[in-house]
Amino acid sequence: MSEWIEACGADDVDEEDVIRFDHAGHTFAIYRSPDDEYFATDGLCTHEQVHLSGGLVIDDIIECPKHNGRFNYKTGEAKGAPVCVNLKTYPVKVEGGKVLIQVG
Amino acid sequence: MNGGMVIIGAGECGGRAALALRDLGYAGPVTLIGDEPHLPYERPPLSKDAMVADAPAVKAIAGEADLADKAITHLRPVTVASVDRAAKLVKLADGSELAYEKLLFATGSTPRKLPMPGLGRRCVYLRTFDDALAIRRHLRPQSRIAVVGGGFIGLELAASARRLGADVAVIEAQPRILMRGVPAEIAAVVHAAHEAHGAKILCGAGIAAIDDDGQKVQLTLADGRVIDADLAVIGIGAEPNTRLAEAAGLRIENGIAVDAMLHTADPAIFAAGDCCSFPLAVYGGRRVRLEAWRNAQEQGALAARNMLGHEEPVSAVPWFWSDQYELTMQIAGLSDEANSSIRRDIGENAFILFHLAGDGRLVAASGIGPDTAVARDIRLAEMLIAKGARLAPAALASPEVKLKRLLAG
Ligand SMILES: Cc1cc2nc3c(=O)[nH]c(=O)nc-3n(C[C@H](O)[C@H](O)[C@H](O)COP(=O)(O)OP(=O)(O)OC[C@H]3O[C@@H](n4cnc5c(N)ncnc54)[C@H](O)[C@@H]3O)c2cc1C
Numbered sequence A: 001m002s003e004w005i006e007a008c009g010a011d012d013v014d015e016e017d018v019i020r021f022d023h024a025g026h027t028f029a030i031y032r033s034p035d036d037e038y039f040a041t042d043g044l045c046t047h048e049q050v051h052l053s054g055g056l057v058i059d060d061i062i063e064c065p066k067h068n069g070r071f072n073y074k075t076g077e078a079k080g081a082p083v084c085v086n087l088k089t090y091p092v093k094v095e096g097g098k099v100l101i102q103v104g
Numbered sequence B: 001m002n003g004g005m006v007i008i009g010a011g012e013c014g015g016r017a018a019l020a021l022r023d024l025g026y027a028g029p030v031t032l033i034g035d036e037p038h039l040p041y042e043r044p045p046l047s048k049d050a051m052v053a054d055a056p057a058v059k060a061i062a063g064e065a066d067l068a069d070k071a072i073t074h075l076r077p078v079t080v081a082s083v084d085r086a087a088k089l090v091k092l093a094d095g096s097e098l099a100y101e102k103l104l105f106a107t108g109s110t111p112r113k114l115p116m117p118g119l120g121r122r123c124v125y126l127r128t129f130d131d132a133l134a135i136r137r138h139l140r141p142q143s144r145i146a147v148v149g150g151g152f153i154g155l156e157l158a159a160s161a162r163r164l165g166a167d168v169a170v171i172e173a174q175p176r177i178l179m180r181g182v183p184a185e186i187a188a189v190v191h192a193a194h195e196a197h198g199a200k201i202l203c204g205a206g207i208a209a210i211d212d213d214g215q216k217v218q219l220t221l222a223d224g225r226v227i228d229a230d231l232a233v234i235g236i237g238a239e240p241n242t243r244l245a246e247a248a249g250l251r252i253e254n255g256i257a258v259d260a261m262l263h264t265a266d267p268a269i270f271a272a273g274d275c276c277s278f279p280l281a282v283y284g285g286r287r288v289r290l291e292a293w294r295n296a297q298e299q300g301a302l303a304a305r306n307m308l309g310h311e312e313p314v315s316a317v318p319w320f321w322s323d324q325y326e327l328t329m330q331i332a333g334l335s336d337e338a339n340s341s342i343r344r345d346i347g348e349n350a351f352i353l354f355h356l357a358g359d360g361r362l363v364a365a366s367g368i369g370p371d372t373a374v375a376r377d378i379r380l381a382e383m384l385i386a387k388g389a390r391l392a393p394a395a396l397a398s399p400e401v402k403l404k405r406l407l408a409g
């Protein structure tokens, strides 16, 4: 079972930035890339469960605010110490100015 | 026998170096030698989450399977007794020998001992997982914990002890806590947080005498006050583990002296992490030694590259964090390079001090706030420091001016 849920307005995220979105007890991170595409991953770092939304987005990378672990937010890939477990990613679409993510 | 890459010390730095050698495609033997019985593990949780956990566990940098997968031989607990540079051999405590092609000292540091008589079983230090377990046993409601030294490790331990309900007194000889490397304005926030959480902080308090009978400790302060404790945890700084390198004839200068490529004077030998001092390019090549986790991690990876002939210099800006209660402090750069500071408030409870050198260059930034409130801006400040940026004080002070824009500009 998978469903599309509305995460935020397209304008709620700045370019090259990230925001937090909570849904049904789960936390997600919603990204807007420098080339104006949207992406979604699990919201917590795989190192110590810290909210990635406090981190810095540079190009394709989200840096965890706690210990600077890095992930490619487009693929979820962990990019080196101290993170070694990849982030789960979710499909995203933008419709009518809203960002939707597919969960479940 | 053996040969290949040998790493002495299986901590953050040694562990990362071993993994990096494989990530870089090195196919020869990699031997990681550590005198602790555990897998390479992260030390920062020892005073924080691991200290308050019901069942503290080692947070391993690499699991048994990872090491096997990558064909990294991890000898433990094994102490390296000496290094024979002429024969390119390390000698282990059990008398056996191991040949090396390239050798990395990642021996870390050891808590500075309190040079006083009267210390016994109830006066302890915190560096290893085993130290942490031994301390953890004494942290419970109403147990009395004295922390000697208001530095990072002592204060983090104090916060963890309070979380577990212990009575805590921190005894600091200096006029304030965190004298080294932390601006007074930030230390004051930390001090207030400890008091709000019920820890006593005694500054300007010299210790005149310690009496440890093996069941409890009595600390007599210079002004006559007496503190009774079930356990005294001493956190008065750390010293680099240089004895082995010194005995091998390598130069020691507040740590094993290496160049910007982490080479010692012996072309086959490198040193990295807490145990070494190195020239820091961002501050005109000033020689420093850092006791910081990210530095150990990055230098481990860099040492691996340079052991394989890459010849890349250390270019990072020092970065450090500490967690106490709900507060996180992060510091980028070395604030002692500065002669003025500018404050930027981030919301209501968080702020950053930007530290400027006489010529207006941003040389450091120190921030404090709940959770990760200051993290993004400290990270951006770190990049601005690396660029040697000179920024208008008014722009730094104003929360409306985004640092990311200053970085692009
Ligand atoms: C309680 C605690 C909390 C910390 N919190 C933070 C924090 O919040 N933020 C931060 O930035 N930093 C923190 N640090 C510092 C950080 O953990 C260190 O900078 C880091 O561990 C250094 O890594 P290293 O590999 O150089 O040395 P170490 O981690 O000390 O590892 C060196 C290893 O080498 C072994 N060794 C030494 N000599 C020999 C020998 N002859 N033979 C075999 N083995 C040997 C040692 O036993 C040790 O296991 C903390 C440290 C402690 C102790």
Ligand code: FES
Residues within 6 Å of the ligand: A045, A046, A047, A048, A049, A050, A064, A065, A066, A067, A068, A069, A070, A082, A083
């Ligand atoms: S919690 Fe994200 S890197 Fe440590």
